Amino acid sequence: MSKFAIRLLTLAMYITALVAVPMVTPAKAAGGGGGAPSPPAEGSKEVKKTKKKNGKVSFIDDPSFIEGYRTAYATIYDRNDYTSAIEQLKALGHDDRADVANLIGYSYRKLGDYKVSQVWYERALKADPSHVRTWQYYGLWQLEQGNRDQAQYHLSRIGKICGTDCDEYKSLALALENPTGSGLVY
Numbered sequence: 001m002s003k004f005a006i007r008l009l010t011l012a013m014y015i016t017a018l019v020a021v022p023m024v025t026p027a028k029a030a031g032g033g034g035g036a037p038s039p040p041a042e043g044s045k046e047v048k049k050t051k052k053k054n055g056k057v058s059f060i061d062d063p064s065f066i067e068g069y070r071t072a073y074a075t076i077y078d079r080n081d082y083t084s085a086i087e088q089l090k091a092l093g094h095d096d097r098a099d100v101a102n103l104i105g106y107s108y109r110k111l112g113d114y115k116v117s118q119v120w121y122e123r124a125l126k127a128d129p130s131h132v133r134t135w136q137y138y139g140l141w142q143l144e145q146g147n148r149d150q151a152q153y154h155l156s157r158i159g160k161i162c163g164t165d166c167d168e169y170k171s172l173a174l175a176l177e178n179p180t181g182s183g184l185v186y
Helices: 003-023 063-077 082-091 098-110 114-127 132-144 148-162 167-177
Strands: none
Touching: 063 082, 063 098, 082 098, 098 114, 098 132, 114 132, 132 148, 132 167, 148 167
């Protein structure tokens, strides 16, 4: 195998691991998981930084991006400081990435700004239509807006992506069991 093919395969595996880790962690929303979802784990194998032609390091290999994401994550789930977290996430310069856009949407939802939250959830799904946590959080958003049918649709999407045993599915299904108008579900 050529060096280029090995590097390309290594990069593809790293990206897959980076995307998969947030999808398999427990979810905090609606009390359906074992606490807050975990931030992306650092890879178990050392991945060398790959430089683009212009000499810049890809954000997935950029330690400052990973550190900034983890800081914003802690700001949300440990300190419940959603305004600061939004600023931190936007400052990363990668708000077109599903993980980042989803957390921005979640933060706006926690602040009660549902219109802006919806924009960010839709941006996250545009970036990654299979981003299970966005389907879950957006489904909870739908419930909070009284849109049970839409929340049920989101639940079915989650089921197609990760099955009915994943935490995101269980969390939204549990929230759907509550009667309409029973308050916020996050």
